[in-house]
Amino acid sequence: MTAFVSTFLSFVLLYKYWAIALIVASSALILPLPTNIVIVAAGAFASQGYLNLTGVIADAIIANIATDCIVFYFCRHYAERIFDRWIKKWDGKFMAIERRLRTYAFGTVFLTRIAGPFAPYVNFVAGIIGVRAAVFIVADILGNALAFLFFASAGYFLGNYWQDFTNDIWIITAAVVVAFIAYLAWKIVRKRKD
């Protein structure tokens, strides 16, 4: 267990649901925190009776959805005015994800909830380009529910020995991220060929 992850685990043991909500919300905002490991650990703590499994899942889902929606709403209404200069400067550089969002808003938002590191960026772009709020919220709820349900349940069933599987959690997360990047790259290459 790295010192970085250990700090977050102590934080969860001390402040329970508040800590989970804060870690998940910070991660949804922009910070690259080990959310999946924390949720698996929280699921394991629930199996030991230290936390409640339903509480952990609900807490994480609500914190993540609330943050995603706030970022989306903020970007939809204010980002262009505040970050006008930067948006113009960046224009064209994020075309791949922007084009995907315009064509497949639901699928892109849903998939990036599972491929964690991209979610904050997609929230930002979805708000700026004006993805329909209903589409964003439904995809956000489904994606987050699926991801947190999976990781918290995994921790619950691994129970006392969840620490033996931390490497596997990193591998699963990395595999999802790599698969998502490969899918995007394949789409871009195919588009260029066309």
Added chain:
Amino acid sequence: MKEKKEVSKPFVIVLLITIVFLAVFCVREYRRISRLDLINAYKERFAQEVGEHRGPLGAKDAVLVASWMTFGYVNMIFKLPPEYLQNDLAISDGGYPNVSIGHYAKTHALDQKLFVVAAQKAVAAYFATTTAQ
């Protein structure tokens, strides 16, 4: 406006036949493995493994104690008396048990690794004492 793609009839027929074939195959296989009592055997094994992972911790699990764990959490998962670790490790911190083992060692200028080992030994000793009694 998007054009609607027409689905060819032969494709639908082949798809339906495949679905029916797979459904019949699945039902037959399910009946076969039910007769062999394989499902119940796997259910029992799964329940046993889950039960082992979620059962109460004992002396052999003392090695699981880590620096990120709080004393309160260790007390809870090993079902130790609340003051046991405080007395055994001579902890004077007012924050006990809501302080992590690593943080306590750091703030009291103790070697973190050695202190974690001491906590593991204290937990193992508790079970050794209670078993002996």
